[in-house]
């Protein structure tokens with residue numbers, strides 16, 4: 482049972498990375514039990530909940546426009562706030578999607594996933610568990626846990642209770658989650674206050690049985706002068722332990738990737754970093770966005786960018802600027818010429834929010850020194866690992882059995 486689900490996940494993840502799967506996101510609620518300190522969602526509230534009628538109109542529009550939605554596969558994403566707060570609605574939406582895909586003899590019937598990123602708090606509730614049993618073969622669920630208790634509780638606190646961290650409420654559900662989805666990964670976000678805890682947190686997550694830790698620094702301009710040095714020290718320590726204790730055999734931490742820190746070809750590597758515009762997000766009012774990061778609740782400084790709605794469909798004129806985004810048109814010269822550009826990410830929504838004007842064509846480089854520190858540690862990691870493997874005569878074996886993990890950053 483697990484294999485079928487993970488095969489489908491792997492296949493769709495591959496399709497998604499190659500741009501072949503359509504990603505459609507329902508913002509089902511803007512409410513959450515937690516009030517994480519680093520959360521970029523500035524407009525969370527309990528009122529904006531999606532109705533089934535709105536979701537149904539969106540699905541009808543999407544499924545009746547095969548020319549626009551021609552991709553061979555689809556990932557239906559449910560986000561919040563906390564999506565599982567709306568489990569009744571989600572089940573109804575999934576029932577409807579499945580029935581319609583069958584009725585229409587749609588190619589997505591055999592090629593779709595329902596995907597969730599959850600805080601994990603009500604993962605073990607009977608309603609969520611019934612849903613998981615029902616749709617198991619089409620599910621991809623990520624639970625966010627930030628690391629050790631002190632790291633997790635630093636940021637992930639209960640709403641209205643500054644002193645109450647959520648670690649114990651989440652960690653209790655990790656064994657059940659891993660039993661149901663053994664290859665599951667978690668996503669960790671690092672801001673300036675989290676730097677001292679990176680090492681202990683990644684090691685802790687591996688010890689919980691989470692073999693893939695996707696970790697990234699926030700894109701916002703929050704970094705203090707010595708943060709890059711402290712960051713590098715943590716990553717070097719982490720590299721030493723992963724290699725010395727042979728943790729690299731079963732685990733992967735996305736800070737260390739062989740292909741980062743290299744120059745990029747202005748023609749061959751001229752693609753946009755993320756899928757903004759190729760994806761579609763729908764909110765409770767029935768508005769369409771190029772990504773949830775362009776909805777009002779995600780933006781600090783700018784107005785939302787709405788590219789259509791469930792009644793009128795997508796306005797191609799509003800979508801077009803997103804489809805022509807690439808690396809060179811939005812990057813400053815220093816990034817185009819950068820010798821270590823590969824793996825240096827950006828978030829289209831943050832670019833827009835941080836730009837001096839209302840443009841999406843101005844790349845924010847707030848993470849520049851953090852990427853440089855990561856590259857230095859990454860070089861250290863691979864040099865050390867390959868030297869060890871050569872000395873032990875295990876290089877060939879490693880190449881054959883490389884962990885298949887490592888998901889995109891967003």
Ligand code: SF4
Pocket residue numbers: 815816817819820821822825846848849850852853
């Ligand atoms: S932000 Fe800095 S590290 Fe990243 S590509 Fe630009 S110059 Fe290079």
Ligand code: SF4
Pocket residue numbers: 755756757772773774827828829830831891
């Ligand atoms: S990087 Fe930002 S804009 Fe791009 S898909 Fe992720 S949240 Fe959306």
